Amino acid sequence: MAFDAEIRAALIEQVRRFVTEKCVPIEAQVGDEDEVPQAVVDEMKNLGLFGIAVPEEYGGLALDMETEALVAFELGQTSPAFRSVAGTNIGIGSQALVLFGTDAQKEKWLPGIASGDLIASFALTEPEAGSDAGSLTTKAIRDGDHYVLNGTKRYITNANKADLFTVMARTDVDTPGPKGVSAFVVERDTPGVSVGVPEKKMGQQGAHICDVIFEDARVPAENIIGKEGEGFKVAMSVLDKGRLHISAVATGVSKRLIREMVNYALERKQFGTAIMNHQMIQAMIADSQAETYAAECMIMDAARRRDAGEDVTLLASSTKLFATEACGRVADRAVQVFGGAGYVSDYGIERFYRDVRIFRLYEGTSQIQQIIIARELAKAAKAGRL
Amino acid sequence: MKVLVPVKRVIDYNVKVRVKPDQTGVDLANVKMSMNPFDEISVEEAVRMKEAGTATEVVIVSIGPKQAQETIRTALAMGGDRGILINTDETVEPLAVAKILAKVVAEESPDLVLLGKQAIDDDSNQTGQMLAALLDWPQGTFAYKIEKDGDALTVTREVDGGLQTVKLATPAIVTVDLRLNEPRYASLPNIMKAKKKPIDEKAPGDYGVDISPRLSVVKVTEPPVREAGEKVEDVATLVSKLKSAGAI
Ligand SMILES: Cc1cc2nc3c(=O)[nH]c(=O)nc-3n(C[C@H](O)[C@H](O)[C@H](O)COP(=O)(O)OP(=O)(O)OC[C@H]3O[C@@H](n4cnc5c(N)ncnc54)[C@H](O)[C@@H]3O)c2cc1C
Ligand SMILES: Cc1cc2nc3c(=O)[nH]c(=O)nc-3n(C[C@H](O)[C@H](O)[C@H](O)COP(=O)(O)OP(=O)(O)OC[C@H]3O[C@@H](n4cnc5c(N)ncnc54)[C@H](O)[C@@H]3O)c2cc1C
Numbered sequence A: 001m002a003f004d005a006e007i008r009a010a011l012i013e014q015v016r017r018f019v020t021e022k023c024v025p026i027e028a029q030v031g032d033e034d035e036v037p038q039a040v041v042d043e044m045k046n047l048g049l050f051g052i053a054v055p056e057e058y059g060g061l062a063l064d065m066e067t068e069a070l071v072a073f074e075l076g077q078t079s080p081a082f083r084s085v086a087g088t089n090i091g092i093g094s095q096a097l098v099l100f101g102t103d104a105q106k107e108k109w110l111p112g113i114a115s116g117d118l119i120a121s122f123a124l125t126e127p128e129a130g131s132d133a134g135s136l137t138t139k140a141i142r143d144g145d146h147y148v149l150n151g152t153k154r155y156i157t158n159a160n161k162a163d164l165f166t167v168m169a170r171t172d173v174d175t176p177g178p179k180g181v182s183a184f185v186v187e188r189d190t191p192g193v194s195v196g197v198p199e200k201k202m203g204q205q206g207a208h209i210c211d212v213i214f215e216d217a218r219v220p221a222e223n224i225i226g227k228e229g230e231g232f233k234v235a236m237s238v239l240d241k242g243r244l245h246i247s248a249v250a251t252g253v254s255k256r257l258i259r260e261m262v263n264y265a266l267e268r269k270q271f272g273t274a275i276m277n278h279q280m281i282q283a284m285i286a287d288s289q290a291e292t293y294a295a296e297c298m299i300m301d302a303a304r305r306r307d308a309g310e311d312v313t314l315l316a317s318s319t320k321l322f323a324t325e326a327c328g329r330v331a332d333r334a335v336q337v338f339g340g341a342g343y344v345s346d347y348g349i350e351r352f353y354r355d356v357r358i359f360r361l362y363e364g365t366s367q368i369q370q371i372i373i374a375r376e377l378a379k380a381a382k383a384g385r386l
Numbered sequence B: 001m002k003v004l005v006p007v008k009r010v011i012d013y014n015v016k017v018r019v020k021p022d023q024t025g026v027d028l029a030n031v032k033m034s035m036n037p038f039d040e041i042s043v044e045e046a047v048r049m050k051e052a053g054t055a056t057e058v059v060i061v062s063i064g065p066k067q068a069q070e071t072i073r074t075a076l077a078m079g080g081d082r083g084i085l086i087n088t089d090e091t092v093e094p095l096a097v098a099k100i101l102a103k104v105v106a107e108e109s110p111d112l113v114l115l116g117k118q119a120i121d122d123d124s125n126q127t128g129q130m131l132a133a134l135l136d137w138p139q140g141t142f143a144y145k146i147e148k149d150g151d152a153l154t155v156t157r158e159v160d161g162g163l164q165t166v167k168l169a170t171p172a173i174v175t176v177d178l179r180l181n182e183p184r185y186a187s188l189p190n191i192m193k194a195k196k197k198p199i200d201e202k203a204p205g206d207y208g209v210d211i212s213p214r215l216s217v218v219k220v221t222e223p224p225v226r227e228a229g230e231k232v233e234d235v236a237t238l239v240s241k242l243k244s245a246g247a248i
Helices: A005-033 A038-047 A065-075 A080-090 A095-100 A103-115 A231-267 A279-307 A313-338 A349-360 A366-382 B037-051 B068-078 B094-108 B127-135 B188-194 B235-244
Strands: A120-123 A139-143 A146-157 A164-170 A181-187 A193-195 A209-220 B002-006 B009-011 B033-035 B057-064 B082-087 B112-116 B139-149 B152-159 B162-169 B172-176 B199-202
Touching (some): A005 A065, A005 A080, A065 A231, A146 A164, B002 B094, B009 B068, B033 B037, B033 B068, B037 B057, B037 B068, B127 B139
Parallel strands (some): B002 B057
Antiparallel strands (some): A146 A209, A164 A181
């Protein structure tokens, strides 16, 4: 659905206002207390943020990818932990249902996901299966009209708050690799499902990751998403979209950091002049701007093509690789431009520096994006499409 | 009860305004505009009345350029039912606004007109009062609290150093102050739905109102630049300086 320009502008403006007025003022507090206040979570619910990628008939906004990216640019302009609160409902936690769910499954869960009353997580990674997700060993063995799940998922965002999980598990134990994997919706209150304590991590305090453990958890057979053996395909489709979203969030942070750098460089004086007048400072800021703009253009192009129905696997991986690596460089330069202040917590720059590090790791590390890009290129060449 | 809520499109309150070099006004080029914050409060109050069942319909009206339609849409996204845009690119002074609003009132017959106490661009604080005079309706200005009391309204007003409570027969004019409520954020779904709510478009001429200005702005100047502080040797000097400046 093509979006009305006036509505789109009003939506973006409202998200910007929410971020500026409600999130930015409490960034340090959220970082220190490792918790986004419930009042802010409630405001996000009222705003409708949890449902932006859910179809309208299930209470969502059904934003196209282009508009979702514009929203993500805005959400990125504060501590990424805020985005993470609704992030799994917008992205990886809901999209398997949106893309592959049956009407009955959508009916049952999507309205709650859209309103934020249900928190949805995505459980792919395991202790022994990270980048090589296709080697996962969590089992789902058919038993009558149930599947019995056993195994452990690791680093699952929002697991401690989740009401349901999209779980990738091996239904065919004799088929190693991606082909033996299926996807399921698993409700948190299913007997045999437990969640570990949140991990201590480098950044994004306020967003949490935990283990999710399945011990003879009996999941109704109708909770399978797609067909048996399609689970890996489901997961990868979800990630194609997630990668564009994450790229846009990272690029939002870059935009914020450029603003911080310029404002600081105009105020801070050394050697008798604002450091903005020193050419080496200008170079750092200019490189940041050029890279951020490039990332923005990549995201918008890939998003529009996805909206037009193109397969964007290659573009999404290229975009995620570039946008998140660029964000890392921008954050490093921000610390540099701030000098000692960049290393001291009061200025908040070191917090962003820590927060953005994860963008190059999750939803596929930079190396995995490179592997996908090369694989897609080889595939295209062999098919005579390159 | 039918409520009419006039809203004005003004420079966003976050914008640092710059005076034009020729001192005829402030520079509006490429400046972010939004709904006057006091009008957001009146829209919020009207919407709350509707949610509480005391208001039956909330009609939003704005007099201004084509883009004032966005301001009306914002109010509709907050919960207004329909809008009226009275389109003009001219400067409309408070008296002309009040005269147009009086005609809108004659057409719409609201039981309550809820206005911001002033607009943050010209700080006139006149429109509500002038409208009350033109209509010969009771008015409660600077509202801190509004309660429906049978056919009447009890309005608690902010006055210097305290509060005053008045009772108004309806139809009435109420202008709202800062502490009446905290306006909501229009939700994203409601922003999308607002696009489908009707907005009537009119011109001042449709109401036969002459909006030609009666006032001319002589000069607009920047506030004085804050002067640099002074460092003193010790506390005793500080105290004596403050005393001689009449600060303590
Ligand atoms: C904060 C956070 C949130 C997360 N949220 C979720 C979530 O919600 N759901 C979920 O399922 N997972 C989640 N994860 C897991 C995340 O997706 C994985 O950590 C990530 O995919 C990397 O896997 P790994 O940690 O096992 O690293 P490994 O796969 O062990 O990788 C270690 C290093 O080896 C490199 N490497 C691996 N294979 C190759 C290769 N073939 N060639 C070259 N280099 C290679 C990697 O690039 C990396 O540099 C989260 C992780 C974190 C830290
Ligand atoms: C953890 C920590 C420990 C410290 N310990 C000590 C200590 O024990 N003793 C002590 O005396 N100090 C100490 N410092 C201070 C430290 O040496 C300074 O922070 C550092 O010299 C940078 O100065 P600054 O922070 O004022 O940054 P600024 O000088 O303001 O620099 C800001 C940015 O401008 C750049 N810049 C400045 N001038 C130019 C120019 N002419 N051309 C191009 N770029 C320019 C800088 O490279 C930097 O990128 C410490 C700082 C920290 C954070």
